[in-house]
Amino acid sequence: MKIESARVIVTCPGRNFVTLKIETDQGLHGIGDATLNGRELAVASYLTDHVIPCLIGRDAHRIEDLWQFLYKGAYWRRGPVTMAAIAAVDTALWDLKAKALGVPLYQLLGGRSRDGAMVYAHANGRDLAETVDRVGEYLEKGYKAVRAQSGIPGVAGVYGIGKKDGHYEPATKGLPQESIWATEPYLDFTPKLFEALRDKYGMGPHLLHDVHHRLTPIEAARLGKSLEPYRLFWMEDPTPAENQESFRLIRQHTVTPVAVGEVFNTIWDCKDLIEGQLIDYIRASVVHAGGITHLRRIADLAALYGVRTGCHGATDMSPVCMGAALHFALWVPNFGVQEHMAHEPLTDEVFPHAYRFEDGYMHPGETPGHGVEIDETLAAKYPYEPAQLPVARLPDGTLWSW
Numbered sequence: 001m002k003i004e005s006a007r008v009i010v011t012c013p014g015r016n017f018v019t020l021k022i023e024t025d026q027g028l029h030g031i032g033d034a035t036l037n038g039r040e041l042a043v044a045s046y047l048t049d050h051v052i053p054c055l056i057g058r059d060a061h062r063i064e065d066l067w068q069f070l071y072k073g074a075y076w077r078r079g080p081v082t083m084a085a086i087a088a089v090d091t092a093l094w095d096l097k098a099k100a101l102g103v104p105l106y107q108l109l110g111g112r113s114r115d116g117a118m119v120y121a122h123a124n125g126r127d128l129a130e131t132v133d134r135v136g137e138y139l140e141k142g143y144k145a146v147r148a149q150s151g152i153p154g155v156a157g158v159y160g161i162g163k164k165d166g167h168y169e170p171a172t173k174g175l176p177q178e179s180i181w182a183t184e185p186y187l188d189f190t191p192k193l194f195e196a197l198r199d200k201y202g203m204g205p206h207l208l209h210d211v212h213h214r215l216t217p218i219e220a221a222r223l224g225k226s227l228e229p230y231r232l233f234w235m236e237d238p239t240p241a242e243n244q245e246s247f248r249l250i251r252q253h254t255v256t257p258v259a260v261g262e263v264f265n266t267i268w269d270c271k272d273l274i275e276g277q278l279i280d281y282i283r284a285s286v287v288h289a290g291g292i293t294h295l296r297r298i299a300d301l302a303a304l305y306g307v308r309t310g311c312h313g314a315t316d317m318s319p320v321c322m323g324a325a326l327h328f329a330l331w332v333p334n335f336g337v338q339e340h341m342a343h344e345p346l347t348d349e350v351f352p353h354a355y356r357f358e359d360g361y362m363h364p365g366e367t368p369g370h371g372v373e374i375d376e377t378l379a380a381k382y383p384y385e386p387a388q389l390p391v392a393r394l395p396d397g398t399l400w401s402w
């Protein structure tokens, strides 16, 4: 099965997505997500100008060889742009191979390890009471796991808080927006939120929280300790992870489970975290960590150390990524949970898909391939709109991690 052509489709049905479509001489096509939030066109150019010319005429069945070719062949290793581009090719090739064999993708990985993938929803409110209500709404919809983020009295623009209608989308049109971050009110407020949630909903539901890289290691240790009575499923990105060793400090102080990895792009970003048993969940995604081929390598390493997967699944992972992630989730033996932040109806229209939500779990469906397509005619009606992620500053104006 030879690759005959490939092209990049950039579309903005509510938010920007970059999709790679590969077509073969057998009339089959495969698609992969290449979206890198706020830096979309860099990946589009990487693919169009540098990768696609190398793909033409190659055997689409040689997934591993093409992965190695693009990774080692670039000479400049790793990095989010490179790895998102490789991921798009890899995902499209897994989609193609599964379609060529007439099976859903999870069958190629080794078949199902479970009946469905438990997902967690995003609940957010402008204050404690609203957040508690929103969590309840998701529990009523059947979610077994809910992430809670709340506005904090006196702190404007806290991460993860939506507009009035509750809708939250991190990237905003145009240039980056600025927000203020204040650590101390956050450290005091957050345990009160989870106390209120456990009071109202009991110990049954899984509760999660995203710190979004905003604390120093010792502050993160304090937060983890203060949340222990509420038995969180995880505390996410408690501190930036460039220095993997800094998680040891958090570990020395708290048994609140730690999840990290949405900004990771290779196994090297998490090797020490995993081998040192410094984390409990690895959040690398299909699109940002080199596709299924590389994510599988990360998950296999993680399994040796009792670390489970909790793949990033915000709205900037396109439905194509979500489809691939759900096949991966159905197979991966050390599955933990999959993030699920529902896309807008318009996005779902542009990307028709076989996956579905049912009673707290998601199912990838039985369609050959990963089960997600792109409606190119509809996609063309929504051209790219420049948008970027916000930045955060401390009250004195110091630029901080957003």
Ligand code: EZ4
Residues within 6 Å of the ligand: 037, 170, 210, 212, 262, 312, 314, 315, 316, 339, 389
């Ligand atoms: O801010 O995906 O857990 N989810 C997150 C996301 C990230 C965005 C960045 O593009 O942290 O909301």
Ligand code: CO
Residues within 6 Å of the ligand: 210, 212, 236, 237, 262
């Ligand atoms: Co996050």
